[in-house]
Amino acid sequence: MRRRHLLSGLLSGLLAPLSPALRSANAADQAVDVLLVLAVDVSLSISEARFELERRGYAEAFSDPRVLRAIGEGETGRIGVALFDWAGPGEQQVAVDWMVIGSKQDAGVFSARLEAAPRPFYGRTAIGSAIAFATDLLARAPFRTGRKVIDISGDGTGNSGRSIAEARDAAVAAGITVNGIVILTDPEGMPSFLKDHTNPAGGLAAYYRAIVIGGDGAFVMTAENFEAFGRALVAKLVREIS
Numbered sequence: 001m002r003r004r005h006l007l008s009g010l011l012s013g014l015l016a017p018l019s020p021a022l023r024s025a026n027a028a029d030q031a032v033d034v035l036l037v038l039a040v041d042v043s044l045s046i047s048e049a050r051f052e053l054e055r056r057g058y059a060e061a062f063s064d065p066r067v068l069r070a071i072g073e074g075e076t077g078r079i080g081v082a083l084f085d086w087a088g089p090g091e092q093q094v095a096v097d098w099m100v101i102g103s104k105q106d107a108g109v110f111s112a113r114l115e116a117a118p119r120p121f122y123g124r125t126a127i128g129s130a131i132a133f134a135t136d137l138l139a140r141a142p143f144r145t146g147r148k149v150i151d152i153s154g155d156g157t158g159n160s161g162r163s164i165a166e167a168r169d170a171a172v173a174a175g176i177t178v179n180g181i182v183i184l185t186d187p188e189g190m191p192s193f194l195k196d197h198t199n200p201a202g203g204l205a206a207y208y209r210a211i212v213i214g215g216d217g218a219f220v221m222t223a224e225n226f227e228a229f230g231r232a233l234v235a236k237l238v239r240e241i242s
Helices: 002-018 020-028 048-061 065-072 104-115 127-139 164-173 192-198 204-211 226-241
Strands: 035-041 079-086 092-101 148-154 176-183 220-223
Touching: 035 048, 035 127, 035 226, 048 104, 048 226, 065 104, 065 226, 079 127, 092 104, 092 127, 127 148, 127 164, 127 176, 148 226, 164 176, 164 204, 176 204, 176 226, 204 220, 220 226
Parallel strands: 035 079, 035 148, 148 176, 176 220
Antiparallel strands: 079 092
């Protein structure tokens, strides 16, 4: 009889982690300071050389001491991140699915996963479709937070897919901030259709401010060229995370 009681007590102790209170505690462990979706333009205007610079910028950004410091200063000291590539309508593919970044080791995992992901598209530029995809990606995030951000990069205007304004407004209505990082390109020597695409009247940053970004504290960061993209991305991430 005594042995039965001892076994019963042992089993109770082993099963205790499955209790509702402890399950709630485990769920609380999934809290992050911000959910960040990185939406990366890989449309036709992005050459292979530019794609490599873009990839390197994202792969190295989270290991930058300034970004890690901003993450560490948050309430939980970690953020939830996912990254996908996009081009035309229906051309969106997750390269790095949801993961937590809270340390240099986590940043290394993110970098390795991203560098292992090949370029999937060379299509048109469906900015609205990319925002809609990012909104759905945030809806299935496995982490909890009060802040949700879509960080969309691009080197040109939208030329296909869903209405950008409608997709942006739907994201904002869901409590999401949509920020942009525009990559400027020299129009010299470009065919006319690409000049208009990458250098619209008033400038690409103004275009993003007018119809792409939205939500609480939304902003546009400018990279003067693809070589400067990594530096601009670090500054943008620090601002978004802080």
